[in-house]
Amino acid sequence: MEKKHREPEKAYKNLEFLNSHEARSIRILSEFYEPMQRFNKQKVYDTIVFFGSARTKNLKDAQAAFKEVEEKINSLSGEPGPELLEELEYAKRQVFLGQYYEDAVELARRLTEWSKSLDSVYRFVVCSGGGPGMMEAANKGAIDARGLSIGLNISLPFEQSSNPFITPELNFEFHYFFMRKFWFVYLAKGLVIFPGGFGTLDELFEVLTLVQTGKVKKKLPIIIYGSEYWDQIINIDNMVKYGVISKEDRDLIRYCDTVEDAFNYLKEELTRIYLDTEERSETNI
Numbered sequence: 039m040e041k042k043h044r045e046p047e048k049a050y051k052n053l054e055f056l057n058s059h060e061a062r063s064i065r066i067l068s069e070f071y072e073p074m075q076r077f078n079k080q081k082v083y084d085t086i087v088f089f090g091s092a093r094t095k096n097l098k099d100a101q102a103a104f105k106e107v108e109e110k111i112n113s114l115s116g117e118p119g120p121e122l123l124e125e126l127e128y129a130k131r132q133v134f135l136g137q138y139y140e141d142a143v144e145l146a147r148r149l150t151e152w153s154k155s156l157d158s159v160y161r162f163v164v165c166s167g168g169g170p171g172m173m174e175a176a177n178k179g180a181i182d183a184r185g186l187s188i189g190l191n192i193s194l195p196f197e198q199s200s201n202p203f204i205t206p207e208l209n210f211e212f213h214y215f216f217m218r219k220f221w222f223v224y225l226a227k228g229l230v231i232f233p234g235g236f237g238t239l240d241e242l243f244e245v246l247t248l249v250q251t252g253k254v255k256k257k258l259p260i261i262i263y264g265s266e267y268w269d270q271i272i273n274i275d276n277m278v279k280y281g282v283i284s285k286e287d288r289d290l291i292r293y294c295d296t297v298e299d300a301f302n303y304l305k306e307e308l309t310r311i312y313l314d315t316e317e318r319s320e321t322n323i
Contacts (some may be wrong), residue, residue, distance in 0.1 A: 065213065065214075066214060066217060069212055069213065069214055069217035069218075070217060070220070073210055073221055076207060076208065076210075077208075077225065079207070080160070080186065080205075080207055080208060081159055081160050082160050082163050082186065082188070082208065082225070083160070083161075083225065084161060084162060084163070084225050084226070084227045084312070085162065085163050085164070085165040085188060085225045085226050085227065086149055086162050086163070086164055086165065086226070086227065086228040086229070086230065086304065086308075087165045087166070087222050087226045087228070087229045087230070088142060088146065088164065088165070088166045088172065088173065088175075088176035088229075088230050088232065089166075089167070089172070089229065089230070089231045089232065089234060089238050089241045089242065090138070090142065090171060090172025090173065090175070090176075090231070090232030090233060090234045090238055091135070091171045091172050091232070091233060091234035091235055091237075091238060092167070092169045092170050092171040092172070092173060092234075092237070093170075093171050093235070094132075094135045094136065094138065094139050094171040094172050094175075094232075094233070095132055095135070095136055095139065095171075096136060096139045096140065096175070097133070097136035097137055097139060097140050098136075099136070100129070100132040100133045100135070100136035100139075101133055101136065103129050103132060104126075104129040104130060104132065104133050106129075107122070107125050107126045107129045108126070110122065111126065134267075135233055135267075138172065138232050138233050138263070138264055138267070139171070139172060139175045140175070141232075141263070141264075141296075141297050142172050142175035142176050142179065142230075142232050142263075143175045143176075143178050143179040143182065144179060144297045145176075145179065145230065145263075145297045145300050145301055146164045146175070146176045146177070146178070146179025146180050146183075147179035147180070147182045147183045148179075148183075148297065148301045149162065149164060149179075149180075149301065149304065149305075150163075150164055150179065150180045150183035150184075150185035151183045151185075152301075152305055153185065154183065154184075154185055156313070160186060162227060162228070162308060163180070163185070163186045163187075163188055163208075164176055164177065164179065164180035164185070164186075164187055164188065165188035165189075165190065165222070165225070165226070166188070166189055166190070167189070167190055167191065167192070167218075167237075168188075168189025168190050168191030168192075168200050168201065168204060168209065168210065168211075169189075169191060169192075169199065169200070169201060170199070170201055172232045172233070172234060173189070173201060174201035174203060175232075176230075177189055177201055177203035177204050178201075178203040180203070181203045181204075181205075186205050186208060187203055187204050187205045187208065188204065188205065188208040188210075189201065189204035189208065189209050189210065190210050190212065190218050190221055190222060191209070191210060191211045191212065192211070192212050192213075192215060192218050193211055193212070193213055219241065219244060222241065222245075223245060223248065223254060226245075226258060227256070227258070227259075227308060227311075227312055228258065228259045228260075228261075228304050228307070228308055229245060229258065229259070229260045229261065230261045230263055230300060230304075231260070231261065231262045231263060231268075232263050232264065233263075233264050233267040233268070239271075239272075242262075245258070245260065246260070246287075246290060246291075249290055250283075250287055250290065257307075257311045259292065259303065259304060259307040259308070259311075260290060260291050260292065261291075261292050261293075261294050261300050261303065261304065262291050262292070262293050262294070263293075263294050263295070263300060264295065265293050265295055266295070268293070274288055274291065275288070
């Protein structure tokens with residue numbers, strides 16, 4: 039019996055090959071060109087990026103968790119043990135961080151409303167890492183204002199899944215951290231750093247290094263939001279004091295503690311740099 043002739047599979051349809059070590063460069067390029075195509079299709083050419091912890095609860099949930107621990111302590115006949123007291127302190131700190139969640143929602147909402155009032159379409163679109171916590175807060179604020187909302191998610195074995203407040207066409211999932219970081223910075227015209235952990239610090243200092251060394255040539259307003267938190271975590275002034283950065287490097291950052299201050303600073307800077315000058319369409323990276 040004659041064998042049926044079978045055409046060979048094209049290389050670009052071969053999933054075993056595309057997921058192999060040899061095709062890594064193709065996967066990296068895919069994480070460059072596929073987002074580019076989607077951004078162009080949606081006419082998104084610049085963003086305001088929000089960084090912050092994936093673990094932060096919204097204020098309502100944080101307060102409910104704190105109340106639950108309080109009730110547990112109040113129901114005891116004797117004094118609470120150290121583990122329960124530690125749980126109470128942790129819950130109290132979550133309430134503290136929960137207020138930053140609400141501030142991120144409000145700031146993203148106000149920035150999106152301002153963006154929508156401009157003559158041009160889709161300027162300064164709110165962008166986050168696409169996950170829960172502070173990232174969710176930023177995306178929620180943008181959606182509350184009926185604007186576009188970008189999420190640059192990353193596949194991780196824990197903790198990170200897309201939040202529900204991202205415009206579907208602008209919901210991305212990256213495999214490579216460095217390609218995700220590229221898209222954070224490439225379109226960014228402003229950054230807001232809310233309280234966070236290792237990932238937030240990594241993103242903050244990578245951007246500061248790129249700006250400090252001139253690898254990012256565009257003017258990029260950078261806000262560190264929440265000095266009560268950040269003053270316990272990093273001390274930029276001491277870095278200047280010890281001479282590991284210059285006094286001018288300190289000026290790369292603006293500390294803000296209220297939504298009003300952060301909004302006004304970004305609005306004024308973005309208007310001065312990108313709306314009243316010829317730099318409005320330049321990426322400069």
